[in-house]
Amino acid sequence: MKKKIVNLLIADRNAHIREFLKREMTLEGYTVYLADNGDAVMKRIHTGEGIDLLIIDPEIPRCEELALMKRLGSLIPPLPIILHISPTSVDWLCDLPNGAAVVEKGGNSIEALKRAVKKVEFERTGI
Numbered sequence: 001m002k003k004k005i006v007n008l009l010i011a012d013r014n015a016h017i018r019e020f021l022k023r024e025m026t027l028e029g030y031t032v033y034l035a036d037n038g039d040a041v042m043k044r045i046h047t048g049e050g051i052d053l054l055i056i057d058p059e060i061p062r063c064e065e066l067a068l069m070k071r072l073g074s075l076i077p078p079l080p081i082i083l084h085i086s087p088t089s090v091d092w093l094c095d096l097p098n099g100a101a102v103v104e105k106g107g108n109s110i111e112a113l114k115r116a117v118k119k120v121e122f123e124r125t126g127i
Helices: 015-027 038-045 065-073 109-125
Strands: 007-011 031-035 053-056 081-085 101-104
Touching: 007 015, 007 038, 015 031, 015 109, 031 038, 038 053, 053 109, 081 109, 101 109
Parallel strands: 007 031, 007 053, 053 081, 081 101
Antiparallel strands: none
């Protein structure tokens, strides 16, 4: 049986959004780690803390969207990714890592993010 999603890494350029998402996802029962730039994302992933899912704003500093997405897409085992994007970030979405989901930022995007996490969790475990 595949592992249930427990540990989330949330990377967003806005500290308020990071903290809001952390609070909401913690209430859903997840352990949440935060990153504010692309270097911190890669460092956290490679610390061995068992990140199960990455929610990332591809406009975080030191990200260079395509380069970071290619690095993330080459991880073994693959890391499920949910892109939490602003409506203006759609020009490069054709180069997403396999299976990456996209949730557009907006007034009620937290509910869409929660649904996306549950969907990834179901796809991984069937539960």
